[in-house]
Amino acid sequence: MLSSGRGAGELCLQGLSMAVTGDETAATGDMPSYQLRTPTTNLPQGVVMAASPGALHSPQQLAEEATRKRELRLMKNREAAKECRRRKKEYIKCLESRVAVLEVQNQKLIEELETLKDICSSKAD
Numbered sequence: 001m002l003s004s005g006r007g008a009g010e011l012c013l014q015g016l017s018m019a020v021t022g023d024e025t026a027a028t029g030d031m032p033s034y035q036l037r038t039p040t041t042n043l044p045q046g047v048v049m050a051a052s053p054g055a056l057h058s059p060q061q062l063a064e065e066a067t068r069k070r071e072l073r074l075m076k077n078r079e080a081a082k083e084c085r086r087r088k089k090e091y092i093k094c095l096e097s098r099v100a101v102l103e104v105q106n107q108k109l110i111e112e113l114e115t116l117k118d119i120c121s122s123k124a125d
Contacts, residue, residue: 057065
């Protein structure tokens with residue numbers, strides 16, 4: 001196909017268009033044809049691979065499982081809340097230190113402004 005004078009980019013585009021459009025009748029025959037097949041299964045349609053959890057457990061086992069899941073969820077929630085509080089404290093400390101730095105900077109700027117005002121007023125006299 002390259003001997004026909006086509007560039008590599010054109011070759012890629014032609015191959016891409018054949019793959020996208022599904023044109024399996026390429027003139028050169030060097031583009032393999034692929035077909036999409038639906039997956040085959042030995043199970044009849046509607047058959048579930050495993051039985052549902054309710055069919056295997058007694059009501060007592062289901063209640064214990066629900067209690068275990070609830071306790072696990074509550075424990076995870078406690079840990080998440082603890083981490084959230086820790087991050088909030090860290091964030092507040094960061095903000096407080098930023099406020100302290102900005103207050104110092106503000107005080108220095110106020111002093112500089114007063115100094116410049118004094119210099120300007122003494123020159124005006």
